[in-house]
Amino acid sequence: MKRYTAILLVFSLLVQALGSISVLTCYKLNKALITEYFCVNKAKPALRCEGNAI
DSSP, rough: OOOHHHHHHHHHHEEEEEHHHHHHHHHHTHHHHHHHHHSTTTOOOGOOTTOOOO
């Protein structure tokens, strides 16, 4: 029983870590699209929005 609990906990930690990595990877792959649709300062290219919404 302890072995299954340990495996479940390790698996849960791996899923959590991979979830964070997948969000960052998705952002990097879609950075141009995010910049195009969500950039607030499109009229001021000197500010280099690059996907930042704030």
